[in-house]
Amino acid sequence: MRCEECATKLDRYVDRELTNTEALEVQLHLEGCPDCMDNYEFQEHLKRLVKHSCDCDTAPKAFRDKLRQMLS
């Protein structure tokens, strides 16, 4: 696999959306290519950052209790 092909598949690799065969091809390329590996780790880091920044918001307990009451 060439670096350009790896780059086009990186989003889907990070999102776990490639087929097993495609993912393995990307993985093999990454293991032999420090540049693409760096890029991959950056994208993975960015995705984690977005997740952890946004998922600390949780529903207030009083709201949860109110809903439970309302729905039962």
Add this chain to the structure above:
Amino acid sequence: MAEPAAKTAFAEEALTHLDTLYRGALRLTHDPDAAQDLVQEAYLRALRYQHSYQAGTNMKAWLFAIMRNLFWDRFKGSRKEDVSLDDVGEFVLYEKLRDEGARPESDVLDKIAASEVVTAVDKLPPLHREVVLLVDVEGFSYKDAAETLGVPIGTIMSRLHRARQQLQKSLYDYAVESGIVHSGGMTQVPQQ
């Protein structure tokens, strides 16, 4: 009308997805009170249309779809096409940082506060924001996201791609403004 026990079991299962719905509503409305109203209305509607939910399918996706449809009906008057993303062109933060000598590039990400990331997500147009919420924050597959939003998988991929470009641009601008990155060469990554 469902049996009381079945109704309770359904409500209990539905409530296990409350944080996902609330977070989604909060990011869509930018207002805790509006988010609670929206989520409450979504749950009441879900209970009313309980029979249309097929047991064993993805309840989280089903509930999210109800919530976001209510959002678009109520808050946006269904004028989805009015909201589009400015074309930022191809913006790849990783390459930008590498070109400016910020190595390792990931150190820059470590310096960006969570609140700034949330601000950057909030600045995305809602149609793009909801894809980021589903795929990046809630971990939906492209297929589940596509079903939730009622669009083809290709649309999910293109919205996600553009949303990530915009997000990276916003984070880069923030990194420059706050001195984490010095645009045009020298890069300083201060220790906290």
